Structures are given as C-alpha cells and as structure tokens.
Amino acid sequence: MKKTTITLLAALSLTSTLSFADYPTKDIQGMIQWGAGGSTDTVMRSIAPHVEKELGADLILTNKTGGVGAIATKYVNAKKADGYTLLMGAENPQMYKILGLSNIDYSDMIAINVLARGTPIIVANNDAPFNTMQEFIDYTKANPGKVKIGSTGKGGLTSIVLAMLDSQVKLDYISIPYNGDGPALTAVQGGAIDVMPAVLGATIEQIKAGRMKAISLVDVKANKLLPNVAPITDALPGMKSYLPWGPFFGVFVKKGTPDDAVEKLQAAFQKAAFNPDFVDLMQKRGFTIMNISGEEANYFLEAYRSTSSWLVHDAGFSKFSPEKFGIRKP
Amino acid sequence: MDALHYFAMSWLSPELLALTALGTFLGIYVGAIPGLSVTMAVSILISFTFSWDVNYALCLMVGVYMGGVYGGSRTAILLNIPGAPSAIATALDGYPLAKKGLAGEAIGLSTVMSVVGGFVGIIVLAIAAPPISEFAITFQPRDYMLLGILGIMLVGSLSGSSLARGIFAGALGLLIGTVGLDPMTAEERFTFGVVELWDGINPVAVMIGMFGISEALHQLHHMNKAVVKQKISRIIPKWSDVKKYMPLSLQTSFIGVIVGALPGTGGDIAALMAYDHAKRVTKNPKVPFGEGAKEGLIAPEAANNAAVGGAYIPMLTLGIPGDAVTAVFIGALFIHGLNPGPLLLIEQPHMFWFTVGNLTLANIFVLIFGLTGIRLFSKIVECPKGVLIPLIFLLSIVGAYAINNAITDIWWMLAFGVFGYFMRLYGFPVGPVILGVILSSLTDENWRRAILTERGSVSDLFINMLQSPLSAVLFSVIVLILVSKTPIWKKVFKPKIKS
Structure with a gap:
C-alpha cells in the first residue's frame, strides 16, 4: 500500500515537473479586470492572438468584472501558481491597499508585461x-x-x-x-x-x-x-x-509561478507587443507602448503606486496612510 | 448608388451571406440559453475573428446579435426561462400560451413580430440616425431618473390581481438592486464585507431563479397534472392575425428604437415598456393579460428587436454605444483598425450602409430560422415531467454559472428560485421583482447625479426639470399616468366614456 502510494507520488511529481518543462501544455486562462468593450478589454483582446502564436497555446479570455478589478485580482491569486491563469488589468490595483479595497496589489504579483501607458x-x-x-x-x-x-x-x-x-x-x-x-x-x-x-x-x-x-x-x-x-x-x-503619469495596462501572474513559465510568458508577451499591428493600434489611440517586464516593470509600478498613493492620501480620500504598507513618499 | 452597393455587399458575396446566416443561427441558440448573453458571444468572436477581414467578422457578429436578441423568447415561451432580461415580458404571456398547447403558434407569431420590429429599427437607423442620436445624448441625469420612475410604475402592469403585492415585489427588487458597492461613493451596501457582493447580485441570476427554478418547483408541486398536447398544425401566423396586431407591433417598435438608442437604457427596459403600452391600449383583450394574451407576447418581442437598430444609432453616428453589445462592436472596430467615433461616417462611409444591409439580411435569416424547427421545439413542452424538470434545472444552473463564471451566481439563482416558488404559492407576482432589480441602479444613480448637479437642492431640481422641455414632458407623463389610475379620476371620467 505504502509502496504504491510512494510510486504514485513519484509519478505525480514526475509528470508535474515534465509539464513545467513543456509549459504550456494546456489552454491559458486570461482574466480581464474590466468589462467587454472597455479599453482594457480591447487592448487585451488585440494582443492575445499574437501571444497565442508565440506560445503555441490558446489564450482564453474572460471578463471578470467588479470591485474596480479587485474580484479578478482576488480570483487569480486564489488559483494555483502554475502560469495558467493570467491577470489582465489596468492601473487600479495599485490603489487597493490605501483605499482599503484589497490587500493584494501588483507588488504581490509577478509582472509579465506592462504593455502601454495612456496620457x-x-x-x-x-x-x-x-x-x-x-x-x-x-x-x-x-x-x-x-x-x-x-x-x-x-x-x-x-x-x-x-x-x-x-x-x-x-x-x-x-x-x-x-x-x-x-x-x-x-x-x-x-x-x-x-x-x-x-x-x-x-x-x-x-x-x-x-x-x-x-x-x-x-x-x-x-x-x-x-x-x-x-x-x-x-x-x-x-x-x-507628478508627471509624466498615466494609467497603464499590464499582465500579471501569481507569486510563486515557476520561473520557466514566467520566462516563457514574458518572452511571448514581449514579442507580441512588438508586433506592428499592435503597435499601430496603440499609437493610433494615443497610448505609449512600454513593453517592459522584470526589474524595469517593478520600478515603473512602484513609482506609479508611490506618486498616486501619496496624492490620493494628501487629497484626503484614502482610507489608510501609504506608510502603513511601506509605500515610499515620491 | 454607392449606398446601394454597400447595402447589398453582404447579400451578393456568398461568403458574407453564409457567415451572416451562420451567425444568426448561432445567435438564436446562444440567446435562447439563459445566462449565455449576446455580449459574451460577441466578445468571444472578437478574438476568434481577429485575423479575418473586418467585413467577415462583422457579418458573423451582426448575425449573432440579431439572432440572439430574438432567441431569448424561445426558452421564455417554452420553459418560462427568459433567455435574457429583454425576454422577461415575453414569458409573462408566452408561457401561458404554451401551457394551453399553443407554443407553436406563439413562437410563430413572436418570430414574425420580432422581424417586424427588427425592420422598424433598421429603417429608422437608415433614415433618421443623426437627429435621433443628437436627441439621445441630450438626456440628462434627471431625464434618466424620470425614465426610471416611469419604469417603476410598470409594476402596475406586471402585478396581476393585487397591486399591493406587486408593489411589495417591486420594492423588494429595488432593494436587491442596491446590494453592492455604492456607484457614487464606492461605499459598501448590504455586502457584509463579502467581496463577491461588491458587484451586487446579478439581475440575470435573479431572473433565472425566479422564472426557471420556481417554475420547475411549481411543476414538482403539481406532478399529477397531465402534460398538455401541443397543437402544431399552425405555425406561420394567420394573415388576419398579423394584420390585426400590426398597429400595436409598429407602435411598440418605435418605443423599442427610441429606448434602444438612449445610451443609458436598452432592450430590457424597452420590452417592459412595450408590454405596459400594449396593456394600456388593448381595451378588450380576447384573453386577459398574464394568461396568454397575444398582445402581451408581440409587444415586447417587436420592441426588443427594434432596440437593436436603435442601439446602432448612436454607435454608428457618434461612436457612443447604445447598449452593452454595441460597446463590444466598438471594441471590435477598433481592433480591426477602424476608428469608431463621430468621424466613422466620414472616414468610412461604407460602414454605415454595409451595417444597415447586413442587419436587414440577418433579420431575414431570423425569419427563416425562427420559423423552422418550431415543431421540434414545441415537443419540449410535451416532454414527460421526469425529463422536463431536470432539464429546466440543468439549463438554469449552467446559465447562472455562465453569467460570470462564478459559483456564487448559482447559489443566488437557486435561492431566488426557492423564494420565487413561495412567492408564487402565496400569490405574489415575480415580474415586478426583476423589474425592480433592473431599474434600481438606473434610478438610483441618476437621481443622485441629478441632485448633485443641483448641489442638493430639491427645489432647484424641480425648477430646472420644468424648464427643460424634455424633462417637463417626461414629468407630465408620469403625473398623468399616476392621476389616471386614481379612484377620483376614474369616477370623473369613466362614466362619460361609457355613455
């Protein structure tokens, strides 16, 4: 009995390592924070086909709206950190903590790509x-x-x-x-x-x-x-x-996602965001392409959070002080 | 000449013709399944048709839209589960017809009248789009508030025998509609700290429960009642019937176009207003409303399909969506490299006539697909209860989950189903509850915007309301309806009319 359990476990762990090695082995779910037809929705739906081509897997997009995006954020963070559930969002989560909307913001996730910024x-x-x-x-x-x-x-x-x-x-x-x-x-x-x-x-x-x-x-x-x-x-x-400052669109995964999956996603999104069709589309609408990930993305996200949090706090409509969450003064 | 060329584009190309047909066919079935919304179907198609030529993509999506709005009536008539909120009013008289064995005739008549409504919408779009969209955007928050109040007064039409019970049900609906983050201040209302409740209780979940599940439970309660044999000899409605109801369906179609063209309201409110209109203008219905009056079936059906053309009016002329589906269309145009906005008509003049032609084509396909397969569908109602009741449960559960891929919605749906069953058992109508849920946010948000505009002064609100011609008209309509229903009015005027 014990033996079979061990073999079973070994087999399981083997298959799971294998599946990581071959990421992606199944469809990837993309949770869009905002409703169908909105700007976040449009941006994500126009980059998705290019990403699919790079990854060789289907990207299934779902609009999961509500709570200024907090419901989708919470949902993605409740899923397994396996790289198969992406959060496709806008700037809103960076304000969640000080507005008391949620205890998760982008600093608690891994940035796959910050695609573009609006003016x-x-x-x-x-x-x-x-x-x-x-x-x-x-x-x-x-x-x-x-x-x-x-x-x-x-x-x-x-x-x-x-x-x-x-x-x-x-x-x-x-x-x-x-x-x-x-x-x-x-x-x-x-x-x-x-x-x-x-x-x-x-x-x-x-x-x-x-x-x-x-x-x-x-x-x-x-x-x-x-x-x-x-x-x-x-x-x-x-x-x-305060400037330049602007709303942005980005793709994120839960913390703890295997490096292999993160790297593959980052590479795919980076290539997709360079696609001339996508670039053209974004520029026509006045968005500045950013296409950043890793350290660069974290720096941008932190700067956005710090500027906006303190502005909102000084204007008097934050629920908590940014200090409580260790958000530096800009 | 150019206009005609673009109009006929989707008719003459075999591929575009086939895609429109396919879209319409799919739309009818997507629309018929409660919870699967046309909005969702069209946004999935955006990703699916990304690499296609824009015309191909649009044909498929227009078909789904037109077919989907019509399809909502199918399950409303056959199973008492409206496929979408715009088919709620259809269920009120359509389902009683099915219970009498007239499902075939009801579907036939609703198809023909949906198509009539669809054409009215398209014709108005084709000839009067610019002035109507200019009119539609002048609606101020206080006008939407007055429209909301006008809508709440429909409770009178949906109440059945007891107005008091109807008002209770409507008020309950309004209360359900207030759950969630306050739209103005983001303060939590009745959420008990649960994040899942921030977005409120989905009206579609309430609708599926109150209509579908409560009907299934009702049937369980009356297991011994024999199944009604459906008469399927007549499906295509009699010409005399079509002629007789044509004035009503034209009137309600116009309600549909205008309400559909307003950026803040859509087919659901249009259909309910049309139902109310039918009830008011039909002096002596052959069958009382709520028990299978054909007038009550055709009015909402004509209106909700007319609202499709209506929703396109601000979208094509100004780039402002008339409803949730046209909002997705705007996204689709953008992704395909067109610039949806006020310049669309100038930069891409063919878009307008192409869409008009394509909508016309899709509407014809609604007629064709709508009138075929009715015999088979009518058999659903004849299914033994052992099959039918689980089928209703299955559809309801899948539908509730499909709204937002959330298990929470299934629980809400089931809870409202049980609640709806008890409401019906004790003679409370369920229609006003849904009405309340739908109108709650419209009225709430716009009342508060209106009063914020006046810096909290109620007297200023009234003064400005009476100074604006539009608000004054809406206000007078409300007052007139209210007064005409009071006993004093009836005492003064009724005897005169009779003599």
Missing part, C-alpha cells in the same frame, strides 16, 4: 466658456460651485488628476460620478457635465470630430496626436513633479 487629457463641452487650462481655472474661481466635473470613482484616473490639480490650485466645483469614462464622455457631449479628465485614447476621435474640446494635456510636453493642445505644465508648472 490623461482634460476635455470640456463645446459650449463651456473656457478654452485653455488658465481660462478654466479663472472661470471656476470666478464662479464657485458652478462647473460640473465628471469622475469615475475614487482611485480612478479622474480622481488622481483632480488630486494633482488640487495640490496646485484650490477650486470649488461639483463632482459627478459616472460608471466609467464612456458614459461620462457621453455626458460631456450632452452637456450634463462641463469638464472631464480622461485618457487621451478615449477622447481623440471626439476631439478630432469637434464634438468636445481639449482644454489641457496632463503631461510635460505636447502630444503628436494633438499638437495644438498645450501641456498642463504651461499653466501649472508645479505639476512637473
């Missing part, structure tokens, strides 16, 4: 009585409590851009939350809100068509796609200390 932009309704950042600041100061700014909930891009703004100039406006930037940008066009900070890629087509106007680019220099929009540092030089 935030501040847009306004065409009828708004201001066209530049300075005019917007002056108007809001002259009309306290009049300007309606859309937001997408605490910890989202909008809240962080507004926190940056708040650190430079105190403004009195009405903040109206929406479920994601899609509905909020529709509201900008319909006039339900006046101003909205969003990612450049989500607004570019509307700006080009003249359906909303760009007030300011939240970056240190102008963007090729919108050369006439001044960077925010022109009006608020103090913003330089």
